[in-house]
Amino acid sequence: MLKVEEQTPVVFSSELLAKFDEVKSRYPEGKHKSALLPLLHLVQAEYLWVSTPAMDKVAEYLNIQPIEVYEVATFYTMYFLKPQGKYALEVCRTGPCCLVGAEKILSHLENRLGVKEGEVTADGLFSFRGVECLAACGFGPVLQISPEYTFYENLTTDSVDKLIEDLKNKS
Amino acid sequence: MSRLIQDYGLWTTDYRLIKMSRKLLLEHINVPGINTLEVYRQKGGYRAVEKALKTLTPEEIVEEVKKSGLRGRGGAGFPTGMKWSFLAKPEGVARYLVCNADESEPGTFKDRYLMTYIPHALIEGMIVSSFALGAKVSYIYVRGEMMPQIRILEKAIAEAKAAGWLGKNILGTGYDLELYVQPGGGAYICGEETALLESLEGKRGNPRIKPPFPAIAGLYGCPTVVNNVESIAAVVPIINDGGDEYAKIGIGRSTGTKLISASGNLVKPGVYEIELGLPVEEFIYSDEYCGGIANGKRLKATVAGGSSVPILPANLTLKYANGEPRLMSYESLSEGGFATGTMLGSGGFIAFDEDQCIVRNTWNFSRFYHHESCGQCSPCREGTGWMEKILHKIEHGHGTMDDVDLLWDVQRKIEGNTICPLGDAAAWPVASAIRHFRDEFEWHIKEPVKSQSQNYGIANYATPIEKAPVTEEK
Ligand SMILES: Cc1cc2nc3c(=O)[nH]c(=O)nc-3n(C[C@H](O)[C@H](O)[C@H](O)COP(=O)(O)O)c2cc1C
Numbered sequence: 278m279l280k281v282e283e284q285t286p287v288v289f290s291s292e293l294l295a296k297f298d299e300v301k302s303r304y305p306e307g308k309h310k311s312a313l314l315p316l317l318h319l320v321q322a323e324y325l326w327v328s329t330p331a332m333d334k335v336a337e338y339l340n341i342q343p344i345e346v347y348e349v350a351t352f353y354t355m356y357f358l359k360p361q362g363k364y365a366l367e368v369c370r371t372g373p374c375c376l377v378g379a380e381k382i383l384s385h386l387e388n389r390l391g392v393k394e395g396e397v398t399a400d401g402l403f404s405f406r407g408v409e410c411l412a413a414c415g416f417g418p419v420l421q422i423s424p425e426y427t428f429y430e431n432l433t434t435d436s437v438d439k440l441i442e443d444l445k446n447k448s
Numbered sequence: 449m450s451r452l453i454q455d456y457g458l459w460t461t462d463y464r465l466i467k468m469s470r471k472l473l474l475e476h477i478n479v480p481g482i483n484t485l486e487v488y489r490q491k492g493g494y495r496a497v498e499k500a501l502k503t504l505t506p507e508e509i510v511e512e513v514k515k516s517g518l519r520g521r522g523g524a525g526f527p528t529g530m531k532w533s534f535l536a537k538p539e540g541v542a543r544y545l546v547c548n549a550d551e552s553e554p555g556t557f558k559d560r561y562l563m564t565y566i567p568h569a570l571i572e573g574m575i576v577s578s579f580a581l582g583a584k585v586s587y588i589y590v591r592g593e594m595m596p597q598i599r600i601l602e603k604a605i606a607e608a609k610a611a612g613w614l615g616k617n618i619l620g621t622g623y624d625l626e627l628y629v630q631p632g633g634g635a636y637i638c639g640e641e642t643a644l645l646e647s648l649e650g651k652r653g654n655p656r657i658k659p660p661f662p663a664i665a666g667l668y669g670c671p672t673v674v675n676n677v678e679s680i681a682a683v684v685p686i687i688n689d690g691g692d693e694y695a696k697i698g699i700g701r702s703t704g705t706k707l708i709s710a711s712g713n714l715v716k717p718g719v720y721e722i723e724l725g726l727p728v729e730e731f732i733y734s735d736e737y738c739g740g741i742a743n744g745k746r747l748k749a750t751v752a753g754g755s756s757v758p759i760l761p762a763n764l765t766l767k768y769a770n771g772e773p774r775l776m777s778y779e780s781l782s783e784g785g786f787a788t789g790t791m792l793g794s795g796g797f798i799a800f801d802e803d804q805c806i807v808r809n810t811w812n813f814s815r816f817y818h819h820e821s822c823g824q825c826s827p828c829r830e831g832t833g834w835m836e837k838i839l840h841k842i843e844h845g846h847g848t849m850d851d852v853d854l855l856w857d858v859q860r861k862i863e864g865n866t867i868c869p870l871g872d873a874a875a876w877p878v879a880s881a882i883r884h885f886r887d888e889f890e891w892h893i894k895e896p897v898k899s900q901s902q903n904y905g906i907a908n909y910a911t912p913i914e915k916a917p918v919t920e921e922k
Pocket residue numbers: 519520521522523524525526528548549550551552553636637638639640641642674675676677679680868869870873
């Protein structure tokens with residue numbers, strides 16, 4: 278659910294706006310609304326989530342109504358409408374992955390990180406959630422880490438532990 | 449592990465060393481560097497573009513694709529050449545080709561695999577197909593989660609463009625084409641072609657009411673063809689070898705080769721290119737393909753074409769009800785209709801071993817469809833929620849016999865009563881699970897405690913329960 282609350286306004290950097298311009302150039306004259314989904318991905322890659330003021334700015338940029346951005350951001354599952362961990366881990370929870378142990382990976386993450394699905398760890402580094410089939414069913418269990426969407430296959434509880442350690446050491 | 453793939457953010461065990469006999473799409477998958485333009489060219493890549501643009505007219509290409517008998521590899525199996533010939537060509541109006549790389553059907557992972565390892569196969573197919581359809585701008589709509597593949601494709605497109613295979617006046621023929629990758633936002637429904645077009649226009653992925661079909665009014669209201677990644681890649685060998693040659697491969701109206709994504713409890717899950725007509729038994733058990741059921745267990749059931757198609761018990765997977773062997777082809781997999789058959793669908797082949805719980809899997813799939821319903825039609829929006837709830841109840845030991853009948857009733861009321869086929873796709877797995885595994889559902893209800901700690905096992909599937917629901921048993 279999207280809550281339109283007062284939040285600190287954002288100013289997009291000129292680098293980000295240059296990327297916006299490139300994306301916008303991919304569509305025919307007058308069809309620039311097509312850029313909306315890619316722009317929201319760019320915003321999320323920069324801020325790690327999509328805030329209401331950021332959406333308002335995107336609307337302004339594309340010269341469309343803010344509601345047109347809200348309705349899209351709330352429809353698709355990839356856009357985070359509240360802040361996540363610096364590393365948002367997403368584990369596939371759909372049938373084929375469950376046949377090879379996805380549920381075990383999810384409960385392991387819950388124990389290991391000490392937070393429930395959707396919550397952020399106290400150090401702000403991690404959050405996790407189950408997502409639907411990621412088109413790697415034969416290589417399950419799998420997880421991806423936003424905002425880069427690096428992808429890991431054939432997970433075991435050990436490889437997940439190692440991954441978390443590596444990410445901790447990296448930051 | 450391949451270093452280059454890691455550069456794109458994909459950490460994968462290298463699965464490409466799988467040996468296969470008849471290959472058109474994956475022939476060079478083991479060649480180091482085949483993801484680069486240089487090596488792809490050395491292996492004969494972009495020959496189809498040269499042949500098509502320099503020696504064939506758009507109409508002749510459409511004719512070759514018709515002759516090949518190629519059927520859409522996205523799930524519906526509609527003849528590609530026929531679809532192309534329906535494209536409206538009003539004067540002065542742009543036409544579009546949009547590649548459907550949304551691949552989100554549980555069990556299906558062939559398109560992601562092809563794009564990861566041989567991105568130029570898709571790009572080459574896009575150029576030939578766009579030329580055939582008269583498109584000057586084409587889009588590859590890739591599901592947003594596939595960021596590594598988006599990076600791979602964008603790099604490959606830049607390479608192709610720098611070498612003159614894309615852009616203005618390709619090969620000096622006067623044909624211009626721009627090709628762009630469009631990321632989705634995470635929504636299974638955007639694989640449905642009209643929802644995909646809505647999404648590409650920057651909107652919510654709500655499927656459109658057909659007609660008009662995209663061939664008349666698609667992207668931006670213009671005539672549009674939407675094709676699956678594998679369908680478009682298959683155009684390359686069709687143009688290289690000719691439609692007639694392609695049609696010689698396969699069996700009957702199932703021509704050519706098909707990428708099958710095999711997952712679940714198999715010794716060697718992965719993506720296989722098979723010649724259509726391969727016996728299912730050979731596909732599951734031979735070492736050339738899946739190598740049998742993992743950990744020496746027995747096969748309990750399969751979902752042969754992605755989560756939407758009916759689940760079949762092991763006996764009906766391998767043989768028709770009359771005992772004849774079942775083959776991997778459009779016709780053979782659907783032999784017997786929904787009573788004893790299933791569908792080839794997208795080629796997502798999921799194998800369940802004897803220890804898997806059919807009720808739990810059906811609940812999982814129902815949760816998926818409920819989560820992914822776009823919410824436009826009440827039967828789908830509400831019905832998928834009902835099915836998820838009832839199945840959750842049965843799986844967790846709180847079900848009653850009436851629940852099985854209610855479940856049957858709900859799925860029947862969804863099927864055929866919705867705007868897009870997601871409703872049917874949600875209903876079929878539930879219907880088929882009850883049809884073939886009703887005893888397992890009933891066991892969950894009669895044994896609420898035991899069913900929480902152990903599974904039903906291989907089931908007495910030898911006699912499929914044809915008549916469902918069986919209300920007398922109450
Ligand atoms: C709910 C739903 C999801 C679909 N998902 C996909 C998909 O991920 N990829 C795909 O190619 N086709 C998908 N399709 C089928 C498309 O609507 C369309 O038939 C297909 O892209 C046409 O391409 P083809 O003729 O080359 O198969 C889906 C259909 C439905 C109803």
